[in-house]
Amino acid sequence: MTTTTEHPARVAGTASQGAVRARDKDAWIALFAADGIVEDPIGPSFFDPEGKGHRGAEAIAAFWDKAIAPTESIEFLFDDSFACGHEVAYTGRIRTRMGGQIIDAEGVFTYKVDDDGKILALRAFWEQERAMATIKPQ
Template sequence: MTAVTWHGPETTHPARAASRRSMDAVSRGAKEEWLALFAEDGVVEDPIGVSMFDPTGDGHRGRAAIAAFWDKAIAGVERFQFDIRDSFAAGDEVANVGTITAFLPGGSRVDTEGVFVYRVDAAGLIVSMRAFWETERAMATLRQA
């Protein structure tokens, strides 16, 4: 099964391209490659606001904090499946609509429905990745794979 299923437009847009590179790196467990996609002062808010990954709700700012987010939220997942149903690019941003499935140790999985927004700088580096999803809705999908 392909790790990233893309149903959005195929048009080239810097933020869309960066978002696709990000999903690809996550799906392959390529932490350093993923971190290199971010501007030095980039921020990750996944999900936006206070969460189990971000107790202050301020986001993960800078590559060191983004690396710590990887270790906390991504590293423990056996594999990810991205199913992007649509993608809307405007200005220096893109909003992808879809589902991220996390396959967890022990054979369970969680489907996270959301809108995933990326903003890039002039060099195409991600300055902001904001994920709109609801913890309760995602956890309600927890099941054995």
């Protein structure tokens, strides 16, 4: 693993964010390892009532349909990133535009990759109540 901007986890994170911005579901799913998992947010939420995460391509595709497809746009407004081992953590916020409203989820967003650079885990540490408190008109 390197410690430059070419760090494999940072490359995967950047590609993931780009696929979301481009609204390219197939490209986004292709970034994940076969047993990859999305936990966004971690634990029980309106996207994942049982809090077990979305594991494998079919579940990750269903997460896209629930959480990403209904939005008008998603922006990644990250202040910094920290790459260590096979992982990277971004700090900042994700801004979602949907239904004439803007919602900001502030937190820590991590990507863990395998030796081939495929995403093993995308984990998002953000609080639903705090994000809902940011709702404002576009």
